[in-house]
Amino acid sequence: MGNTASAHPSKSFFVAMLTRDIDLRDAVLDLVDNCVDGILRTNKDSQPDDADRPYEGFKAELTINPKVFVISDNCGGIPRETAEKYAFRLGRPKGLKDENLPTVGLYGIGMKRAIFKLGRSCSVTTSHGEGVYAVTISPRWMESDTDWDLPLADVPRKDLPKPLRDGTLGTVVSVTNLHAPIAQEFDAKHSLFLTGLANTIATHYAYIMHKGFSVSINGKEIVPKSLGVLVSDRSIPKDQRIEPFIYKTSSNGVEVELTVGLYREIPTDDEVQAEVEGKSTSGSRDTCGWTVICNDRVVLYSDKTGLTGWGLATVPAYHPQFIAISGLVRFRSMDVGKLPVTTTKRGIEASSELYLSVRDVMQEGLKLFTNFTNHWKSRGEERKAMMKQAKAIDPIKAVALLANSPKQWTAVRKGLGGSKYVPSLPKPAPKPETTKSIRFTRPIKEFEAVAEYLFDDKDSDPSEVGNECFERVLKRVKQ
Ligand SMILES: Nc1ncnc2c1ncn2[C@@H]1O[C@H](COP(=O)(O)OP(=O)(O)OP(=O)(O)O)[C@@H](O)[C@H]1O
Ligand SMILES: [Mg+2]
Structure with a gap:
């Protein structure tokens, strides 16, 4: 025994x-x-x-x-x-x-x-x-x-x-x-x-x-998928440039660098419709969203869910109208144990404190471009001209390029600290006014009399009565 x-x-x-x-x-x-x-x-x-x-x-x-x-x-x-x-x-x-x-x-x-x-x-x-x-x-x-x-x-x-x-x-x-x-x-x-x-x-x-x-x-x-972000030529006036939002920090032995911007033109209404119906063939859907890289490996690709901040707090949920937005986050550390990756290394450890702090900044950058998309979505022609002058470049090169504009970098006090580059993106000019609204108030008796005169109905809709008065005068003016 x-x-x-x-x-x-x-x-x-x-x-x-x-x-x-x-x-x-x-x-x-x-x-x-x-x-x-x-x-x-x-x-x-x-x-x-x-x-x-x-x-x-x-x-x-x-x-x-x-x-x-x-x-x-x-x-x-x-x-x-x-x-x-x-x-x-x-x-x-x-x-x-x-x-x-x-x-x-x-x-x-x-x-x-x-x-x-x-x-x-x-x-x-x-x-x-x-x-x-x-x-x-x-x-x-x-x-x-x-x-x-x-x-x-x-x-x-x-x-x-x-x-x-x-x-x-x-x-x-x-x-x-x-x-x-x-x-x-x-x-x-x-x-x-x-x-x-x-x-x-x-x-x-x-x-x-x-x-x-x-x-x-x-x-x-194997041909690698392209990674690119639009950056306007330096010769363009500053407030008309398309540029990415950038964030950089280093915390507890992990370096973080984040870029988010547009990598292609904002989609036309027809393209959005085709996307919604699942009929698009552009392939853009596979490129937009967030890509997260840990020690050079992509651990999350083209994500469009809450995991990367879509639909959280004030950021809208992903919709095909945002198909031109793409972001890249890089984490790098000599100690892989500090990176926010799952044990299979093909996913994000969503409960990681480091990741959650970075995600706050991802949301800030994302919001800038969902707003931009909303401002420009109905301005097809102007938008085309504006986007034409921007070229897609490697996001890492974009960071190096924009490092030369020190004025636009600001220190980040919250969260993990670091610094960020917030682009001053172009804003569409307000549309010239071509119409005016008319509002006025009259005693009920007088209104009923006019309504009876115009439509044989004293209970007519007040706006129709007002409109008919205007139309009749306008006809006379034009004669
Ligand atoms: N293709 C390779 N070239 C050089 N060294 C290699 C190669 N494949 C394996 N090794 C060596 O074998 C070791 C064991 O590899 P293995 O993938 O089992 O574990 P690991 O890479 O250390 O950790 P993990 O389980 O996280 O992948 C590696 O650490 C490395 O030293
Ligand atoms: Mg291994």
Whole structure:
């Protein structure tokens, strides 16, 4: 008889629990996130050539079909010591903190969870510059409750996946023996999964791709969705310029930068109607609203709900007439635990105090542009001329550009402090008056007499009686 009770985890339970709630798409994105974290670690010691495009030259290539899932990157590889001690553990060991980098890896689970979700056999082959080695996961290992170690072995050059054979420093994760439902999803002939995945990558990594990172699926490069905000040329008088509202602050180790403005022309009545009826083909609906970025990853895209301030307090709820408004909020921290993201990193932690304080400012900026839209919605021609002179530019560049107008920046005293740029947006000129109203009062007796005379009815509507008097005189005047 022993004097301990076993509390060892059962691997099958672990694997089932880990993969149950994660969406297949999110599992794949976890692997892409690891590539981007790899770039940050690689760039740590060497400044990128172009500061605006620090991810230039780095890529992730995905090969996905019912037989195999492969993600191959050139993002620096996994150091051998990391692989031996941490990378394959289920969960980040206590006390192990990530480097002082704005990465998103936090829990130490993403890669393993993705592999378990996809299939039963896997190899992770990687080169960090100190030889190439592979860690393999087999169906036998998956099933064993006692074996928690994975074989790690050097790989002869001839057996290496192509990019690593050429000396690239990077990682190739290859999963085979795919679970049947996953293989079905990966069959482009019968499932829309791959199209959806490409769209999600185009939006969620748009910011990183604009900074040089490239991602392809089955040889097809993904084109990032555009991010832009209209800014008028500096030569235009100040009160006629279209510019975004900007807010910047830094609080408790988190940098925040927010821009909201117009990214396209205000829609015509016909377009609004088409949107309301779901008949529009402009695609603008997918771009407007708020996008939230945490450490360069888009965690919320094109949101038009209360989560981002629409319909809260004095801000109107989203309506297609506001389709030209788009906002971008960026949070950045060396400690990913401080960012307002959910544990899957694809959503906002709505109860985060930091986020709620920023949302107050988001509402302020949003309101400026819902008001602007309301003022200009019936002024088609004037509006066209005004908008014509504004160009869509990267919101980050807009911030840099407008930093040169120091007078319009004001300190924010409330909430998280910081400073904001409040544009003085153009106001439509008041319409010239073309009509006048007439009101007057008469004794009832006199009114009834006139009503009887005009309409044979003493109970006629007073405004009709007044109008008829006017019309008769007008006729005489015109003769
Ligand atoms: N493509 C890659 N390039 C470089 N290093 C990688 C790559 N994939 C994984 N790693 C290493 O393996 C470790 C474990 O990855 P995993 O995704 O399981 O956890 P994490 O990224 O630390 O945290 P999270 O669970 O939040 O994603 C990473 O921290 C990183 O050191
Ligand atoms: Mg990860």
